[in-house]
Amino acid sequence: xxxxxxxxxxxxxxxxxxxxxxxxxxxxxxxxxxxxxxxxxxxxxxxxxxxxxxxxxxxxxxxxxxxxxxxxxxxxxxxxxxxxxxxxxxxxxxxxxxxxxxxxxxxxxxxxxxxxxxxxxxxxxxxxxxxxxxxxxxxxxxxxxxxxxxxxxxxxxxxxxxxxxxxxxxxxxxxxxxxxxxxxxxxxxxxxxxxxxxxxxxxxxxxxxxxxxxxxxxxxxxxxxxxxxxxxxxxxxxxxxxxxxxxxxxxxxxxxxxxxxxxxxxxxxxxxxxxxxxxxxx
Amino acid sequence: xxxxxxxxxxxxxxxxxxxxxxxxxxxxxxxxxxxxxxxxxxxxxxxxxxxxxxxxxxxxxxxxxxxxxxxxxxxxxxxxxxxxxxxxxxxxxxxxxxxxxxxxxxxxxxxxxxxxxxxxxxxxxxxxxxxxxxxxxxxxxxxxxxxxxxxxxxxxxxxxxxxxxxxxxxxxxxxxxxxxxxxxxxxxxxxxxxxxxxxxxxxxxxxxxxxxxxxxxxxxxxxxx
Amino acid sequence: xxxxxxxxxxxxxxxxxxxxxxxxxxxxxxxxxxxxxxxxxxxxxxxxxxxxxxxxxxxxxxxxxxxxxxxxxxxxxxxxxxxxxxxxxxxxxxxxxxxxxxxxxxxxxxxxxxxxxxxxxxxxxxxxxxxxxxxxxxxxxxxxxxxxxxxxxxxxxxxxxxxxxxxxxxxxxxxxxxxxxxxxxxxxxxxxxxxxxxxxxxxxxxxxxxxxxxxxxxxxxxxxxxxxxxxxxxxxxxxxxxxxxxxxxxxxxxxxxxxxxxxxxxxxxxxxxxxxxxxxxxxxxxxx
Numbered sequence: 001x002x003x004x005x006x007x008x009x010x011x012x013x014x015x016x017x018x019x020x021x022x023x024x025x026x027x028x029x030x031x032x033x034x035x036x037x038x039x040x041x042x043x044x045x046x047x048x049x050x051x052x053x054x055x056x057x058x059x060x061x062x063x064x065x066x067x068x069x070x071x072x073x074x075x076x077x078x079x080x081x082x083x084x085x086x087x088x089x090x091x092x093x094x095x096x097x098x099x100x101x102x103x104x105x106x107x108x109x110x111x112x113x114x115x116x117x118x119x120x121x122x123x124x125x126x127x128x129x130x131x132x133x134x135x136x137x138x139x140x141x142x143x144x145x146x147x148x149x150x151x152x153x154x155x156x157x158x159x160x161x162x163x164x165x166x167x168x169x170x171x172x173x174x175x176x177x178x179x180x181x182x183x184x185x186x187x188x189x190x191x192x193x194x195x196x197x198x199x200x201x202x203x204x205x206x207x208x209x210x211x212x213x214x215x216x217x218x219x220x221x222x223x224x225x226x227x228x229x230x231x232x233x234x235x236x237x238x239x240x241x242x243x244x245x246x247x248x249x250x251x252x253x254x255x256x257x258x259x260x261x262x263x264x265x266x267x268x269x270x271x272x273x274x275x276x277x278x279x280x281x282x
Numbered sequence: 283x284x285x286x287x288x289x290x291x292x293x294x295x296x297x298x299x300x301x302x303x304x305x306x307x308x309x310x311x312x313x314x315x316x317x318x319x320x321x322x323x324x325x326x327x328x329x330x331x332x333x334x335x336x337x338x339x340x341x342x343x344x345x346x347x348x349x350x351x352x353x354x355x356x357x358x359x360x361x362x363x364x365x366x367x368x369x370x371x372x373x374x375x376x377x378x379x380x381x382x383x384x385x386x387x388x389x390x391x392x393x394x395x396x397x398x399x400x401x402x403x404x405x406x407x408x409x410x411x412x413x414x415x416x417x418x419x420x421x422x423x424x425x426x427x428x429x430x431x432x433x434x435x436x437x438x439x440x441x442x443x444x445x446x447x448x449x450x451x452x453x454x455x456x457x458x459x460x461x462x463x464x465x466x467x468x469x470x471x472x473x474x475x476x477x478x479x480x481x482x483x484x485x486x487x488x489x490x491x492x493x494x495x496x497x498x499x500x501x502x503x504x505x506x507x
Numbered sequence: 508x509x510x511x512x513x514x515x516x517x518x519x520x521x522x523x524x525x526x527x528x529x530x531x532x533x534x535x536x537x538x539x540x541x542x543x544x545x546x547x548x549x550x551x552x553x554x555x556x557x558x559x560x561x562x563x564x565x566x567x568x569x570x571x572x573x574x575x576x577x578x579x580x581x582x583x584x585x586x587x588x589x590x591x592x593x594x595x596x597x598x599x600x601x602x603x604x605x606x607x608x609x610x611x612x613x614x615x616x617x618x619x620x621x622x623x624x625x626x627x628x629x630x631x632x633x634x635x636x637x638x639x640x641x642x643x644x645x646x647x648x649x650x651x652x653x654x655x656x657x658x659x660x661x662x663x664x665x666x667x668x669x670x671x672x673x674x675x676x677x678x679x680x681x682x683x684x685x686x687x688x689x690x691x692x693x694x695x696x697x698x699x700x701x702x703x704x705x706x707x708x709x710x711x712x713x714x715x716x717x718x719x720x721x722x723x724x725x726x727x728x729x730x731x732x733x734x735x736x737x738x739x740x741x742x743x744x745x746x747x748x749x750x751x752x753x754x755x756x757x758x759x760x761x762x763x764x765x766x767x768x769x770x771x772x773x774x775x776x777x778x779x780x781x782x783x784x785x786x787x788x789x790x791x792x793x794x795x
Binding site: 005008015017021022023030032033079081083084086087088090092100101104108109110113114115117118121122143146150174175177204205207211233234236237240241251258266270 | 513525526528533538593617623693696714728755783
Binding site: 093094163164165166167168169170171172173174177181182185186 | 309311314316337338340341344345347349351353354363364367368413416417420
């Protein structure tokens with residue numbers, strides 16, 4: 001009789017092992033980067049331009065470039081993504097068109113990031129003649145994070161109980177008034193979460209900006225949105241593969257800043273989500 | 283069937299007999315469901331409601347739902363919502379109409395000092411009266427009640443029923459209820475629905491004392507349902 | 508006036524609703540626009556099955572077979588590692604783990620999904636690559652194997668979260684029924700839960716593999732970038748994605764090399780499209 005239970009114990013042991021094989025390395029990665037990267041962080045590293053062919057100085061232009069890119073991406077993607085989510089949650093009916101839109105979103109989310117880079121190069125840099133610029137990069141990143149924003153916003157909108165909509169309509173409000181005054185305000189935490197996750201994704205991606213914006217070595221701040229810019233993830237790539245003899249501390253420091261930026265955004269998103277779930281009144 | 287102004291029509295019948303669907307057809311809330319099909323016509327003041335502007339129709343025909351459903355806003359904003367959506371901005375006019383509506387809903391004295399609190403802090407009965415006040419604030423001609431007391435205790439139920447009888451003076455009321463006795467207490471006329479079909483419609487005392495259809499008799503005497 | 512404003516807004520909403528379809532088509536069109544120009548010069552067959560990739564030789568030789576094989580090898584390696592571990596982890600989280608530990612584990616998986624690929628590539632370079640080099644006594648640790656391990660890691664969040672959802676969506680009655688018949692927890696998982704969730708798990712695996720094929724930065728940093736037909740998993744390889752990322756910077760706009768890189772983009776787009784549509788079908792089959 002003990003046989004099935006022995007099998008179960010062995011099986012559960014392997015399941016646990018599989019889980020640890022994922023979770024432990026994740027912890028190790030974070031620990032290594034924090035341990036080796038944190039000592040590199042100081043005012044000069046964060047606020048100075050890179051010097052001596054990126055072997056010294058700081059990473060300020062890369063930080064600023066990433067902030068510009070991410071801001072641009074969100075300015076482009078949030079309105080479109082939010083309206084698309086409103087369409088899916090409030091207006092669409094179960095038909096072929098809706099099915100097609102959902103399929104398109106899934107595909108947009110699955111397109112390899114380097115293909116977005118190609119697309120941005122062909123459309124924005126070459127066809128629209130924006131050149132390699134913050135504008136081209138932002139638009140490329142914006143399209144890339146569109147599915148994240150649509151999916152998260154749609155979930156948030158759909159989680160608003162339909163009874164609220166009925167009450168609002170029964171009081172003589174129009175459909176748009178109902179969306180604007182009842183549905184949207186109650187979906188904001190979820191939309192915010194999705195937006196921040198999109199921001200984190202845009203901040204960490206390298207491949208889409210390789211040919212649309214990134215400057216290999218540009219030790220100054222960008223002047224306008226038609227200017228090239230450095231960006232944190234690309235900078236990390238450059239100093240860890242393209243430039244010999246970069247101090248290890250600089251590499252880890254850059255990795256730390258990038259990781260911290262992305263993780264802080266994710267943590268904020270998670271905090272908003274959990275807080276909202278607890279506070280939910282219905 | 284005809285519904286006259288300033289009367290209460292009670293609609294009774296077992297669950298899934300089409301009472302609520304009937305009610306939601308009257309203010310076209312049924313339009314929201316993709317599977318909804320309607321045949322025949324509903325007229326208000328001799329006009330087909332499908333030809334009226336749906337927002338104006340819903341302002342004329344208010345609705346109170348089965349469960350108290352306050353919007354996630356303050357007490358004040360709950361009542362103000364319908365008025366605001368009509369484009370009324372004047373603060374003084376708003377305050378006046380809200381006080382009036384809350385008085386009519388027998389709620390003013392209980393909430394006048396806490397209008398800025400969340401509507402969710404009210405008790406169930408208070409919430410339901412808030413919903414009635416909210417509907418009144420839009421100044422409708424007809425009010426639809428969809429089992430308004432199904433979630434309430436007897437005391438709160440009595441308060442809501444009193445309010446309904448009082449409201450009859452100014453409004454036309456259609457009351458859907460699971461509670462046969464409630465229909466007998468407040469209805470001028472009563473309609474009996476069964477399996478999506480109107481079985482009988484008559485003066486309330488006739489329905490309860492001398493029903494024409496055997497099924498009506500069986501239902502009100504508790505043989506089924 | 509208000510009616511007119513709302514009319515405009517609702518049209519705008521419809522327009523944005525269609526934006527995703529518009530962008531997918533736009534991406535495909537622009538890849539075609541730039542990529543198809545190659546086939547005026549080179550035959551598609553020679554492009555797909557040509558054995559050598561020397562884009563800057565004179566005349567350029569643009570066969571992507573080594574790159575396709577590189578991608579396949581790395582992907583296959585990653586799948587072998589990530590599928591059992593990922594599905595196992597999903598089962599553990601969904602079925603075995605106590606509630607509080609479950610939240611911690613899920614946070615860990617989300618954390619992994621959030622780490623930028625260039626950071627993972629960097630970490631792979633400084634930890635995994637020397638490890639592989641020393642373990643197998645190789646001249647370099649930049650190999651397909653290193654890439655596979657790193658990519659397996661990156662595929663896992665996708666596999667775990669989707670497989671976990673699939674397990675959750677198995678009706679509770681199945682499980683209760685099995686328990687009522689006296690099955691152990693593991694027998695229930697193995698005989699009832701996994702088969703019932705199989706199409707969702709299949710979708711999870713496919714989307715994980717899709718993620719691996721499309722992954723660029725980490726793979727470029729740790730697979731060694733040798734555009735030759737791989738002889739073993741311990742040799743350096745170069746994938747389709749890494750080729751685009753590494754060479755587009757130097758390719759002259761309008762040159763054969765430029766067109767060829769876009770043609771690779773078409774190949775990648777078609778692969779990811781096929782994977783996503785199939786996975787979506789699997790997920791929908793599960794729902795109906």
